[in-house]
Amino acid sequence: MRGALGGPRVLLRRLREVMAEPVSAQERLDKIVVLIAANMVAEVCSVYVLRVDGTLELYATEGLKREAVHMTVMRTDEGLVGLVASQANPINLSDAQSHPAFSYRPETGEEIYHSFMGVPILRAGNTLGVLVVQNRAHRTYSEEEVEALQTTSMVLAEMIASGELSALALPGAEPAVHPHRMVTGVALAEGIALGHVVLHEPRVAITNFIADDIPKELKRLDDAINKLRADVDSMLDRGEVSDGAESREVLEAYRMFAHDRGWLDRMREAVSSGLTAEAGVERVQSDTRARMLRATDPYLRERLHDLDDLANRLMRQLMGVDHAPRKDQLPDNAVLIARAMGPAALLDYDRKRLRGLVLEEGGPTSHVAIVARALGIAAVGQIENATSIVEAGDSIIVDGASGEIYVRPPQDIENAYAERVRLRARRQEQYQALRGKPCVTKDGKDISLMINAGFVVDLPHIEETGASGIGLFRTELQFMIAPAMPRIGEQLALYRAVLDAAGKKPVTFRTLDIGGDKVLPYMRSFEEENPALGWRAIRLGLDRPGLMRSQIRALLRASSGRALRIMFPMVAMVHEFDQAKAMVENELTHLRRHGHGLPERVEVGVMVEVPSLLFQLDELLPRVDFLSVGSNDLAQFLYAIDRGNTRVADRFDTISAPMLRALRDIADKGREYKKSVTLCGEMASKPVGALALVALGYRSLSLTPSAMGPVKAMLLDLDAAKAEAMLRPLIDKPSGSVSIRTQIEEFAAAEGLQL
Numbered sequence: 001m002r003g004a005l006g007g008p009r010v011l012l013r014r015l016r017e018v019m020a021e022p023v024s025a026q027e028r029l030d031k032i033v034v035l036i037a038a039n040m041v042a043e044v045c046s047v048y049v050l051r052v053d054g055t056l057e058l059y060a061t062e063g064l065k066r067e068a069v070h071m072t073v074m075r076t077d078e079g080l081v082g083l084v085a086s087q088a089n090p091i092n093l094s095d096a097q098s099h100p101a102f103s104y105r106p107e108t109g110e111e112i113y114h115s116f117m118g119v120p121i122l123r124a125g126n127t128l129g130v131l132v133v134q135n136r137a138h139r140t141y142s143e144e145e146v147e148a149l150q151t152t153s154m155v156l157a158e159m160i161a162s163g164e165l166s167a168l169a170l171p172g173a174e175p176a177v178h179p180h181r182m183v184t185g186v187a188l189a190e191g192i193a194l195g196h197v198v199l200h201e202p203r204v205a206i207t208n209f210i211a212d213d214i215p216k217e218l219k220r221l222d223d224a225i226n227k228l229r230a231d232v233d234s235m236l237d238r239g240e241v242s243d244g245a246e247s248r249e250v251l252e253a254y255r256m257f258a259h260d261r262g263w264l265d266r267m268r269e270a271v272s273s274g275l276t277a278e279a280g281v282e283r284v285q286s287d288t289r290a291r292m293l294r295a296t297d298p299y300l301r302e303r304l305h306d307l308d309d310l311a312n313r314l315m316r317q318l319m320g321v322d323h324a325p326r327k328d329q330l331p332d333n334a335v336l337i338a339r340a341m342g343p344a345a346l347l348d349y350d351r352k353r354l355r356g357l358v359l360e361e362g363g364p365t366s367h368v369a370i371v372a373r374a375l376g377i378a379a380v381g382q383i384e385n386a387t388s389i390v391e392a393g394d395s396i397i398v399d400g401a402s403g404e405i406y407v408r409p410p411q412d413i414e415n416a417y418a419e420r421v422r423l424r425a426r427r428q429e430q431y432q433a434l435r436g437k438p439c440v441t442k443d444g445k446d447i448s449l450m451i452n453a454g455f456v457v458d459l460p461h462i463e464e465t466g467a468s469g470i471g472l473f474r475t476e477l478q479f480m481i482a483p484a485m486p487r488i489g490e491q492l493a494l495y496r497a498v499l500d501a502a503g504k505k506p507v508t509f510r511t512l513d514i515g516g517d518k519v520l521p522y523m524r525s526f527e528e529e530n531p532a533l534g535w536r537a538i539r540l541g542l543d544r545p546g547l548m549r550s551q552i553r554a555l556l557r558a559s560s561g562r563a564l565r566i567m568f569p570m571v572a573m574v575h576e577f578d579q580a581k582a583m584v585e586n587e588l589t590h591l592r593r594h595g596h597g598l599p600e601r602v603e604v605g606v607m608v609e610v611p612s613l614l615f616q617l618d619e620l621l622p623r624v625d626f627l628s629v630g631s632n633d634l635a636q637f638l639y640a641i642d643r644g645n646t647r648v649a650d651r652f653d654t655i656s657a658p659m660l661r662a663l664r665d666i667a668d669k670g671r672e673y674k675k676s677v678t679l680c681g682e683m684a685s686k687p688v689g690a691l692a693l694v695a696l697g698y699r700s701l702s703l704t705p706s707a708m709g710p711v712k713a714m715l716l717d718l719d720a721a722k723a724e725a726m727l728r729p730l731i732d733k734p735s736g737s738v739s740i741r742t743q744i745e746e747f748a749a750a751e752g753l754q755l
């Protein structure tokens with residue numbers, strides 16, 4: 001290597017000795033810059049540390065004026081050093097002074113140095129400072145020298161991250177090792193969590209950076225890469241998809257990266273320069289993370305994420321131990337952070353200790369969000385780079401109402417949130433007081449408020465909320481979280497438990513709504529271009545009647561001597577309902593013939609969630625016993641907007657004319673045919689949605705249990721006739737300038753209603 005004395009291996013070895021010396025932090029830094037300067041044959045070597053106030057402070061230098069140490073402070077938008085920090089990228093210039101970003105600091109005496117090489121000091125993708133070497137002559141530093149300086153900077157990153165330098169800082173100007181961060185995403189499940197970060201897929205902490213035996217470390221790296229390739233290949237061969245997080249596309253990307261020479265060469269180079277295999281992976285991964293944090297192109301960011309995931313796997317391979325958190329040994333007040341997570345994975349955690357969930361992906365109607373709400377934990381989704389900006393054990397606040405998270409919050413914010421938690425507890429007590437009250441509006445309209453459920457953990461909510469029944473029991477959730485297809489006996493046991501818990505209150509069971517985004521890990525899935533529009537729910541049920549038949553049988557047997565309500569999801573044509581109903585009748589005949597006890601009464605209904613049903617209401621209503629509107633899917637198909645696609649999920653408001661007209665027509669037709677119509681989508685779980693629905697004539701709503709208090713409190717104060725008089729004309733003639741949602745909110749404010 002040109003210029004460098006002994007190369008990075010010798011330097012790393014010398015640095016290790018300095019790190020072990022019992023000297024003060026300043027002395028250690030001073031020795032380090034002397035060593036680096038000598039090794040790189042540079043006249044200057046300086047360390048700048050990023051401070052909590054966002055500026056960079058000169059902490060040590062060899063070659064610049066000593067008086068400037070701890071005196072020279074610059075912003076990250078200032079000078080070449082600032083540019084290295086803000087872009088988290090090396091800068092290598094033979095004539096620094098002609099660069100437009102060059103800014104001259106007289107106190108440092110740097111005007112005589114022409115060449116400049118600066119690299120960011122990175123840890124887990126976060127910039128902690130900048131390491132610079134300078135020479136008087138116009139010198140071009142080689143690629144190898146840039147690499148070597150980056151490798152060296154890892155030692156400084158560890159030193160800064162260890163907190164050793166904090167003693168050298170003035171209050172308020174400490175190194176920004178753990179800066180406070182507030183990030184806004186999308187609210188998934190209401191509630192506030194104050195707790196500590198647990199990474200669903202933890203990063204591995206490396207303790208040993210500098211290699212004793214480089215050939216041995218290279219072999220370890222090669223072995224780990226070979227194992228990783230074999231693992232990825234076999235996952236692809238088996239078509240393994242875990243938790244819905246690893247789609248085939250992701251696995252293909254893994255495979256591509258696992259064979260990418262550039263990636264592998266960079267890691268091998270880092271190890272050849274004197275790092276352990278783990279540190280070599282971390283060194284390259286840190287660059288990837290830094291790029292990921294800055295990438296604006298969503299596709300590129302996804303791929304960088306994939307590469308980061310792969311590096312994590314490689315790291316786990318090298319460390320040889322399973323670093324996954326013991327799901328039954330969570331700390332108290334755990335807040336889980338994941339890129340994506342399936343509902344089953346979330347249910348694996350000890351829910352007594354779980355307070356919150358933060359995801360990089362996940363829309364409000366995704367199933368993990370539904371499970372989070374069932375568990376009563378605060379959840380926020382679409383937090384960009386969530387897994388990169390936190391460290392395990394960090395304190396964190398999750399605001400599931402606003403969609404904000406605070407990582408390492410300052411004391412005043414923590415106090416404010418603790419106060420809000422106390423307030424919420426008090427409000428919950430007030431809602432509890434409404435529990436026994438019938439839900440009647442101010443003008444005397446009875447509203448039936450039921451809950452949505454799907455898990456055994458949901459059942460106590462019937463009592464706790466004072467619900468008048470279960471308006472939607474999502475039977476597929478049992479299937480989604482099971483390791484294998486639940487047998488008829490297991491289904492029977494769950495349905496009995498549900499009916500027992502409900503007592504005399506009605507329960508509406510929805511038959512399996514699988515397919516689409518609801519993947520059963522043990523069932524063969526088919527590649528579909530548009531799974532939401534594909535072979536799912538009743539379509540699958542009618543084509544594969546065995547599964548649906550056994551479910552109907554389990555439902556009928558569980559309801560022996562009681563009333564049963566069954567409804568079918570995703571019906572698009574009336575004849576599908578006819579076929580499904582015929583299946584129920586066949587099963588009844590079968591049970592009767594075999595002398596089984598029969599339900600006292602069976603009612604069959606349909607979910608209205610495919611828009612084609614809007615134009616078949618006159619044929620449908622005479623056939624069914626009831627309808628239930630699934631506003632989540634109805635909105636998805638009405639606006640052609642993928643409910644799980646975070647890029648489009650918030651594009652259209654469901655409280656706008658097209659959706660409200662559809663909802664009004666369904667309610668009006670239901671009344672005309674004297675059939676009950678419930679709404680069981682998420683819309684009913686928001687007071688503003690519930691207000692609109694009651695104004696449109698809905699008298700039966702099925703909600704997420706935690707929404708019961710706020711929705712009921714609002715309805716008790718609502719004049720339904722007045723709301724109807726306000727909303728109906730708006731739907732026919734929406735104002736161009738003020739949205740219907742805003743007008744509902746203004747109405748609520750004028751009426752003193754809490755939305």
Ligand code: PEP
Nearest residue numbers: 609630631632633680681
């Ligand atoms: C809906 O689509 O609104 C609904 C209630 O069903 P799910 O969310 O389970 O699809």
Ligand code: MG
Nearest residue numbers: 609630632633
């Ligand atoms: Mg649906």
